[in-house]
Amino acid sequence: MQLTWVVGLLALCAVTLGCPAIVLRSQWGGRPPRSRAQLKTPAPYLIIHHTAGNRCTTPASCRRQVMAVQTLHMVTWGWSDIGYNFLIGEDGRVYGGRGWTTIGAHAKNWNDKSLGISFLGTFTETAPNAAALNAARRLIQCAASRGFLSYNYTLKGHRDVSPTDCPGDALYKVITQWPRFKDAAAACVALSALACGCPTIVTRAQWQARSPTGRTSLSTPVPYVIIHHTAGSSCTSQASCSQVVRGIQNYHMDSQGWSDISYNFLIGEDGRVYEGRGWTTRGAHATNWNSKSLGISFLGTFTNRVPNAAALNAATSLIQCAVSRGALSNSYTLKGHCNVGQTSCPGDALYKVITQWPNFKA
Structure with missing residues (x-):
């Protein structure tokens, strides 16, 4: 009772x-x-x-x-x-x-x-x-x-x-x-990067980067994020992606005469993000836009096919991470390289994907 x-x-x-x-x-x-x-x-x-x-x-x-x-x-x-x-x-x-x-x-x-x-x-x-x-x-x-x-x-x-x-x-x-x-x-x-919604980021030391010959600070939060593809080989493991990233850095520094690999971050189809110039260093990925954007490039050629789900998820998580860390404005605009330069980058197939992402504007 x-x-x-x-x-x-x-x-x-x-x-x-x-x-x-x-x-x-x-x-x-x-x-x-x-x-x-x-x-x-x-x-x-x-x-x-x-x-x-x-x-x-x-x-x-x-x-x-x-x-x-x-x-x-x-x-x-x-x-x-x-x-x-x-x-x-x-x-x-x-x-x-x-x-x-x-x-x-x-x-x-x-x-x-x-x-x-x-x-x-x-x-x-x-x-x-x-x-x-x-x-x-x-x-x-x-x-x-x-x-x-x-x-x-x-x-x-x-x-x-x-x-x-x-x-x-x-x-x-x-x-x-x-x-x-x-x-x-x-x-x-x-809190830690993971708590901020950040994907796994392979550091420069981990992919065995060369030291840059110079750097210019990037004023953050930047208002733009620009998506690229490297238009070269794709990769599906940390070992193969690290090798591809080293090759890109060598090309950018030795053939193009730049101070470092041009992108802020690179994305592999192993689902990992590879640190390029990072959050606070100005890139060399889009003429007239480098001082106000983060440049993210997918490792591979994506004219006729899109990156796999692991790569796409890593990229969207990285963008969220950038906002969470204060590196990218809450009201950022996302663009493809072709929207800001005379190029077919990031490839027709990948470009079609990013046009459906939040904050995209041609």
Whole structure:
């Protein structure tokens, strides 16, 4: 009798505090976790994800999706439990994951200071429906009201703290308009490059660069980023890409007479970024534009084919990283080399791709 009264009181409090209905683990068929670590609350951050799988609009289909996510996380990835604290279905319900007081496994380097909420589905092209968005907003309000989320919390998308497209372009556009959203720029002052959404960058020392014969500082943040291709050999391993980058540097310094390799960064189809002149040195990649742009070049010739997904993802992550670090303006403009010079660079196939990227302008 007393237990029933307590449960009822807690339920009443949840409603009073603006909390949505939460489908318990036992109700969606959750497995017991193998272990758990206590989350110190109130957490200062809230991170939004999508599961990048199937969408669901009924309780039955959403339960199946949550069980599938838990199986992926525990069986395939070897985690102790489902990675998120809560999940949201387009049936308008919230599904309990690790809950309010257990550290999640949803955002590396951020799990011990955040709650992770994931929308069930893939939201790259379209946003979640109103029922799901309303449930998420109410859950955030509930978290703050109940003391699990700091009253002055910061809301971020997964892509703001890790090199990923999550929570999908369409959903990300929605959450940037929510209260207390803040991108990665401020966090980058104190956190590692990875936390700022930066891809793996192979340093000059690692690819065995020659020393430059001179350098001119680049005033940042610059307003432009210009995309190139090297119009030479492509590469798919760090060893082969390092060799190609060394060849380009030799050509630029010995044949062209430049002080260093011309680009600020180069991208290989091994999915790595290779440091050229870097963030703060003026490049020699686009006449009349070098003093106000970062030059990023894909290693290879991309007239008839596009770079692979690993290279394209590395490039978009690098651009995000540049903004986060303050090297590239928040309102930057992206261009192809052919937009600023008499050239076919970065190749017809690659150019077609970048015209669809954010902030492109011919």
